[in-house]
Amino acid sequence: MSHKGIERLQRNSKRFKGFLLFLLLLLFLNYSLMGNRKTSEVKREKKRGDFFCKAGELSAYQKMTLGIPLNLNSETPEGLTAIPGIGKSLAGRIVKERIKRDGFKDIIELRSVSGIGEKTFLKIAPHVSL
Numbered sequence: 001m002s003h004k005g006i007e008r009l010q011r012n013s014k015r016f017k018g019f020l021l022f023l024l025l026l027l028f029l030n031y032s033l034m035g036n037r038k039t040s041e042v043k044r045e046k047k048r049g050d051f052f053c054k055a056g057e058l059s060a061y062q063k064m065t066l067g068i069p070l071n072l073n074s075e076t077p078e079g080l081t082a083i084p085g086i087g088k089s090l091a092g093r094i095v096k097e098r099i100k101r102d103g104f105k106d107i108i109e110l111r112s113v114s115g116i117g118e119k120t121f122l123k124i125a126p127h128v129s130l
């Protein structure tokens with residue numbers, strides 16, 4: 001083998017050793033950062049970012065924008081106005097009926113609220129839940 005060939009092998013050997021050292025360093029860092037944690041803890045952390053965990057922090061208008069139904073038994077009168085077809089006065093009447101009934105048991109009970117006929121009920125129903 002020529003002198004240049006030997007130099008090239010030595011140079012490549014040094015690069016390979018450097019690459020291996022880099023990989024070992026990455027493995028060490030991974031172990032030191034994650035090694036003392038249980039797998040279940042890591043999985044739980046990943047689930048914390050799920051949409052459903054954060055939905056409770058959204059305003060009624062944000063929920064409506066995302067297509068998340070509003071809870072009739074917990075939403076404020078202001079929040080209920082985010083639903084198409086519900087203004088301030090109708091939202092107030094819905095809350096009064098909710099208090100009177102000690103909470104709605106079925107969405108169809110909205111029909112007993114003054115100002116909610118069949119047409120309005122059909123418009124509201126897809127946007128509410130219990």
